[in-house]
Amino acid sequence: METGSREFVRAVPRLDGMVVSAVGYRTTGELPGLHRGLPSPYLTLIFSFDGPVVSGLTPEQAGGADAISTDIVLGGLHQSPAYVVKPEHEAGIQLAVHPLAARALFGVPAAELAGDIVTSGTEVMGRRAADVRELLCERDTWEERFAALSAYLRQRVAAGDARGSVRPEVAEAWAWLARHRGAGTIGGLSRHVALSERRLTALFRAETGIGPKQAARLMRFQRARNTVVRSVAAGAAPDLARVAADCGYFDHSHLVRDFRQYTGTSPSGWLAEECRNIQAGSHGGGEE
Numbered sequence: 228m229e230t231g232s233r234e235f236v237r238a239v240p241r242l243d244g245m246v247v248s249a250v251g252y253r254t255t256g257e258l259p260g261l262h263r264g265l266p267s268p269y270l271t272l273i274f275s276f277d278g279p280v281v282s283g284l285t286p287e288q289a290g291g292a293d294a295i296s297t298d299i300v301l302g303g304l305h306q307s308p309a310y311v312v313k314p315e316h317e318a319g320i321q322l323a324v325h326p327l328a329a330r331a332l333f334g335v336p337a338a339e340l341a342g343d344i345v346t347s348g349t350e351v352m353g354r355r356a357a358d359v360r361e362l363l364c365e366r367d368t369w370e371e372r373f374a375a376l377s378a379y380l381r382q383r384v385a386a387g388d389a390r391g392s393v394r395p396e397v398a399e400a401w402a403w404l405a406r407h408r409g410a411g412t413i414g415g416l417s418r419h420v421a422l423s424e425r426r427l428t429a430l431f432r433a434e435t436g437i438g439p440k441q442a443a444r445l446m447r448f449q450r451a452r453n454t455v456v457r458s459v460a461a462g463a464a465p466d467l468a469r470v471a472a473d474c475g476y477f478d479h480s481h482l483v484r485d486f487r488q489y490t491g492t493s494p495s496g497w498l499a500e501e502c503r504n505i506q507a508g509s510h511g512g513g514e515e
Contacts, residue, residue: 231256231315233507238373242380245328249376251369253318261286263500264302264309265452266489268405268445269323270337271302272348274376276319276364281312284344299348299356301333303340304437304445308491320363320376326435327398330389332380341436352383396420397434400427404439409446410475413439448485450474459498459505467494 234253240246247269264271264282273280279296283289289310302309304326326337333340333351340346348356359379366372400420404411416439417424428438435442451474458465471482483494490497498505 231258233257233503235504235508236369237508238369240322241377242328242384245325245332245384246380247323247325249320249322249373251318251320251372255316257313257315257317259315260313261289262311262313263490263492263497264311266305266307266445267323267449268304268326268442270304270326270329270340271300272322272324273300273302274298274320274348274360274363275300275317276360277317278314280319280345282309282345284309286310295343295345297345297347297349299352299360301340301346301348301351302344303337303342303346304435304442305341305344306437306441306445306488308489309344320372322376327393327401330391330393331384334383334388334390336390336393336434338433338436355379393434394430396422396427397430400431400439401435401442404443404446407443408450408475409443409448411443413443444485445489447475448489451476451482451485455494455498456505459502460508465494465498 232255234251236251238249238251240249275298279298280300281289281294281296282300283291283294284307288294289312294312324332329335329337329340335351340351359376362375363372366375400416403416403419413424413427417427420427422430428440431437431439431442437445451470454470454474455465455467467482468479471477471479474482476482476485486492486494486497492500
């Protein structure tokens, strides 16, 4: 039985939509194990204050000699869960970053982060990112930490080190998918941006690392997951058939198949693992 404490503090991102959500976390007295980092339509940026984040594509990799270990995590868009070693105690700040903000914030398109499940943040953002992590560790309050991190990211945008710019067709395609919450058709999207499906897919993948169909599925799953989380947070058992109908799935089985792909387990299995985190406020707050 776990008896540790969990603290999750959410901040309102003030970076013109480039950061979708920001959560500070601190847990103590946990039983060591594995946590599932789920795919989403956003990039992941973590500054860990209490030792490196250790992860892998499989539980075996995360627990083995070839695990990925870094104090600053930068994760691209992916289609399967990342397995993260859960230590006895940990602390840090996790941001969900809009993929089309990758050039402005990191200097590279999101596609360059999609090959590996995790990239070391200092490899992309340089030594200054490590200095900022140390500064965050020295701050006394979450408010001070969020303010310092926001200031650093604004400085990166102002420095104008972005490599190239996002093509307007890709930006409009992402906005269209978001408006339809991942439920629109690719044919409809193709007509909207006046590009063939093949050309649209090539441009979209070159920018984000995934195709528009994959992005739409991630958006739909994000909406379904958030709906399930809100039910559990309110103390109610989620009605998966209703969630499937409301979020654009063909049926309940379709939702369960997506859940299995993106979490590596069933909806009930994932909720059993995450129930305490949901009740502590670690989930939700991002766009759908």
